[in-house]
Amino acid sequence: MKLISIKPLEKSNVDVVLEEIRNESSDYLKHFTPYNWRGVSFTNAVVNKEKDQFYGIFINDYPVGFYMLRGLDAGYDIPSYGVWISEKYNGFGLASLSLKHAYTICKVNGIKTIMLKVHPKNTIAKNMYEKFGFKFNRNDETSEDMIYHMDVR
Numbered sequence: 001m002k003l004i005s006i007k008p009l010e011k012s013n014v015d016v017v018l019e020e021i022r023n024e025s026s027d028y029l030k031h032f033t034p035y036n037w038r039g040v041s042f043t044n045a046v047v048n049k050e051k052d053q054f055y056g057i058f059i060n061d062y063p064v065g066f067y068m069l070r071g072l073d074a075g076y077d078i079p080s081y082g083v084w085i086s087e088k089y090n091g092f093g094l095a096s097l098s099l100k101h102a103y104t105i106c107k108v109n110g111i112k113t114i115m116l117k118v119h120p121k122n123t124i125a126k127n128m129y130e131k132f133g134f135k136f137n138r139n140d141e142t143s144e145d146m147i148y149h150m151d152v153r
Contacts, residue, residue: 002059004094006101009054009066014043017056017063020086028087031119034068049073053105057085057094064089067098069105069114078149079106081116095125099132106152114152117145 009017021029021037035042046054051072057065064086069079081102085094106114117140118126126146134148 003061004097005058005061006055006098007058009046009056009063011043011047013056013063014046017066018042020063021084024087028090031122031125032082032084034070034082045070052079055098055101057098059089065094065098067095067102069102069111071115077111078113078115079111081114095128096132099128103150103152112152114150116148116150117143118148119145 018037029037035045045052045068053069053072055067056063057067065084067081067083069081071078071080081099083095083098085092085098102114105111114134115137116129116134118129120126129148129150132150134150137147137149139145140147
């Protein structure tokens with residue numbers, strides 16, 4: 001039986017996560033662009049976080065994804081959720097699991113709203129977010145992305 005866990009992403013796991021992301025097909029990653037995966041911005045964000053949250057998703061202690069609630073360190077009251085799941089584990093329910101975890105983290109910490117951005121052509125993700133309770137808010141003025149919010153009750 002494979003063991004699945006979600007735990008805070010540590011510096012020691014960041015390099016493995018980055019290597020996995022860099023090995024993904026460009027087609028799979030085309031709509032997931034929160035960081036320059038060739039640079040150090042992701043590593044710096046994880047290592048230097050204060051309020052932002054980065055959680056690794058592990059199978060048998062090997063990272064197969066991560067999710068983040070970011071923007072709090074920049075002074076925003078509403079964190080932005082983002083998730084990456086290895087293409088090898090796409091369709092196993094890990095993204096949904098991360099959403100449930102993020103929701104609980106926000107609820108426990110008194111965060112009332114979660115925000116996310118999704119490309120309109122990423123219909124699988126968009127449908128999952130809407131099913132989970134995210135509501136379309138507006139279009140991002142700087143990209144093609146759609147901005148969604150979800151109330152944490």
